[in-house]
Amino acid sequence: MSKPHGGKLINRCVFRDVDLNDANVVRVNADRAEDIENIAHGVFSPLEGFLCRNDLESVLDDKRLDNDIPWTIPILLDLDEKELAGAKEGDTIFLTHENGMVSEMEIEEIYTIDKKKVAEKVYGTTDPSHPGVSMTFNMKDLIIGGRITLLKEGKKPFDEFLLWPKETRILFREKGWKEVVAFQTRNPPHIGHEYVQKTALTFVDGLFINPLIGRKKKGDFRDDVILKAYETLIQNYYPQDRAVLSILCTSMKYAGPREAIHHAIMRKNFGCTHFIVGRDHAGVGNFYPPYAAHEIFREFPDLGIKPVFFRSFFYCKKCGGVVNEKICPHRGDDIINFSGTAIRKMLKNGEVPPPTMMRKEVAETILQFDRMFVE
């Protein structure tokens, strides 16, 4: 099992009741509430809070925290003057969310950022049509750095699928899994996904399927659809003692290669030893070359989780099975690509995609939903 990133699994949970009547309370949005819980439960180990300026600059320039530990995505708390309500460095504020989450934060630093630089470094572009860039440009003006303590957990959807790193680490150990490969997803599984997962699983002890649950863009599959589709696939086609399905509550940033490293770090904290990186991992539109997320791993000999690189799988009529370009010589009309767009279109029209693209049981599960997509 992998050691947590930075050597220690962070635990910033100190559950207790607190009287917020006379306190400086700031209501945060869903993304920040998720960040807080992920920090507190060690998903973002070694972070103990939101980044201060030194760490941010180091992450932007070197893809590492100020102490040289690999880290590629800035975890920032942005507030405006009104929300800060006069609080200053050294003060304690309380961060709450409508789901009931309450946390305490020691303000270590209040600073401003050059949003253009952040966008350029993290997303490799300042094009506002990139969802991550647009998110960055819409950030409030003050960035608050400092350690957080989670006092009360918020209510979250699908909590029967929600496991924290300290839980998955015990789960993997109890199952006798020493080597565990993680699969990051934000889509229901088609045959290509299944083959990638099973190919990787062939060489390790267990498979950790870890869909992202959280804010996605319009047109993406809804979270409940993804979960049900995976449940169906696992029940029908996976050895039950070799696969675990659990969710990760965090938003997609669509930061391509940098986000691939971030995704790997989070799975390392869950105890995984390997991480599957496919084509255009965490990409959006044509912002990143298809295998940019493979290249970036070369910069991190000290990441502590092994990337397992896959190129696209496809169905080959001549080979009579699912293959990839490394093992199959056929091209052109002989192959059928697993087109997410084509599968989506068929499902939208109420059709079951052919078995060469998606398992019938999975498609039928998805078709039971009236609303399949984020609106």
Place this chain on the structure above:
Amino acid sequence: MSEKNEKKFTTISIPTALAEKIKKRIEGTGFHSLSSYVTYVLRELLASMEEEGAGEALTKEEEEKIKERLRALGYLD
């Protein structure tokens, strides 16, 4: 060197003959300097020396509580 870089980097001495060997070794690779290669190798070496494990042990009670939840959710028998 800027003040920021001075703070972030330090100088170490290695034998000149070794430095020459490394320079030859990294020709045509993605490494742009002796420093970037040495940094890479040292990071790799330090990471390989890290022990496996959870880092911090839980108490018996904490662990049992987690196992109970895992059983209740169907993750463990």
